[in-house]
Amino acid sequence: MRFEHRDTEADASIVDRVWRTVSDTSDTMTSAARTSCQLILTRTRGHLRAIVRGPETAATTAPVPPDAEFLGIRFALGAVLRPHPAASIVDGHATLPVTGSNRIVIGGEDWEAPTYENAEHFVRRLQGAGLLARSQLPGSGHPETHRSRRTLQRRYRATTGLSQVAVTQIDRANAAATMLRDGLDWRAAVATLGYFDQAHLAHALRRYVGHTARGLGAAGDAAMSFLYKTGPEPGS
Incomplete structure (x- = not known):
């Protein structure tokens, strides 16, 4: 599977990437943990399926059906497609209803399914309807009491579905994987990203x-698949 992707031209505080791919044959894909939610559309023989996939705390391997087209809109950390807060779908997903004419039902209203080319317009329409927004993440860097720090941590987890530590670890591992995929030595990843040693990096990967x-260095472009998730097949 080859992935085409681009940084979105929509509000970067809401969405940071749009991607698409097509599967030729039945296959499996290993993909990385992610800190944010994604809207993923799958078209198989004219049938449309739509899911909101939540943050994921570990890498997973999922089956990929043959002759399927995938479109993904990856939200920024803290962004939520109502009524599916990130905390409710960590390591899981919510299925969105699809009408007989392949329109997606969100917030009780049916919407024309987006394409790779008009994803930004679709995002803006959802924002205008109040269905897609980004919550203000609890800040840090100010002197806080023990109780207030715990309150901020609870608010952060309630907003993102993950702890700040988990977000840092997942993002760092993905950054390391990207560096290695691009041909840098593991020593550079360790030094740049603050891993203790090779064993610490290997465990995170x-x-x-x-x-x-x-494996990342040998896979080259094929390893791009770890950056994205398609979602489970129907019935899984």
């Missing part, structure tokens, strides 16, 4: 990315 450092 196994848990959050599902690839070894050697």
Whole structure:
């Protein structure tokens, strides 16, 4: 599977990437943990399926059906497609109803399914309807009492579905995987990203990315699949 992707031209505080791919044959895909939600559309033989996939705390391997087209809109951290807050779908997903004419039902209203080319327009329409918004993440960096720090941590988890520590670890592992995929040595990843040593990096890659450092370097462009998730097949 080859992925085409671009940074979105929509409000970067809401959405940070749009991607698409097509599967030729039945296959499996290993993809990395992610800190944010995604809207994922799957078209198989004229049938449309839509899901909101939540943050994921570990790498997973999922079956990919043949002759399927995938479109993904990856939200920014803290963005939510109502009424599916991130905390309610961590390591899971919510299925969105689809009408007989392949329109997606969101917020009780049916919407024309977006395409790769008009994803930004679709995002703006959802924002205008109040169905897509980004919550203000609890800040840090100010002197806080023990109680207020715990309150901020609870608010952060309620907003994102994850702890700040988990977000940092997942983002760091994905950054390391990208560096290795691009041909940098593991030593550069360790030094740049603050891992203790090679073993520490290897543990993070196994848990959050599902690839070894050697595997990422050897896979080249094929390893791009770890950056994105398509979602489970119907009935899974």
